[in-house]
Amino acid sequence: MDAINQCTCAGHLAMATVPKQEWCEPYDCEIALTEGTIFPCLNLTFYKAPANQKKLKSCSSLSNKDERDREEMMTELSAISFMLNDLTLYLDTHPDCPNGTPLFHELLAKRLELLSEFAERFYPLTHLSMVTGEFDENRYGWSEGPMPWEGACI
């Protein structure tokens, strides 16, 4: 007798399954950044971590208005960019999602705009943003601005 054909087990033995995520309405992008995910359904918190969903602390201690503006814009850029990072991973496993795809394109355009504006007003964060924004071609630019690990607010 063929033992395999006798087996009537439901599902698969010796294999694990993770349910596929269904779309859930994403957080506002600044909340998403502090929470570490754009999806409320994946925000499974640890009891010792602060649970309150609030935006990142602003750099209100900075006395120079230009620096304050720069930090505010950097926060906006980080929030939009993170939303894209997380949405990219979602779309890698849900390429046909009718909710995620239009949002992806909308965020891409917004991010490009912010990167260009940041380069124009402060300093370039990427090489490309020196081309997409108005940038003096006699200015090298790439060495300008604080290094990211310095924590610009301090």
Place this chain on the structure above:
Amino acid sequence: MFAYEKRLQFPVKIKNTNPDTARLIMSQYGGPDGELSASMRYLSQRYSMPVKEVGGLLTDIGTEELNHMEIICAMVYQLTRNLSEADVKRAGFDAYYIDHTKGIWPQAAAGVPFTSLEFQSKGDPITDLFENLAAEQKARTVYDNLLRVIDDPDVVAPLKFLRAREIVHFQRFGEALEMTKEKLDCKNFYHCNASFDKIGKK
């Protein structure tokens, strides 16, 4: 290829010097379940993934782990940048200081240097995806352990962010496992290694 963008994925702005905290957090740079290990794991595994979309996911998560490595290094740097002579004499950071001064070097909290033995690239898609699911859980446990002993809100905010990423990545690797299973014989997922054997391709 990789191109640098001059910012951190999550901002790190730590005011208070704390070499003890730095030594603990350093484990997520060079420790067994750290971000360097994570990034090298995924970026190494992607070449032998038979499902193209899964190779794409490994590239995207592996790249994100490089961002996380940079966040951890920035935290260690900011926690130690104003280190005094008195600080380095205190037990806890003194041994690290003797070998590295304030330089950033990948090691575990207990001082074991970074090694590629911490991660695996096995050349079998099922095995590698289970390695990744386990790795995300191990890293999540380390972040839980850090959050239990650290109170400085400037340090807690990025740790909370990084912990949440482990759970999202676990979910995505689970979905990648489902995508891989769809290409295999559902009566016996172990009939062959889809990355090596030329049989059983759907």
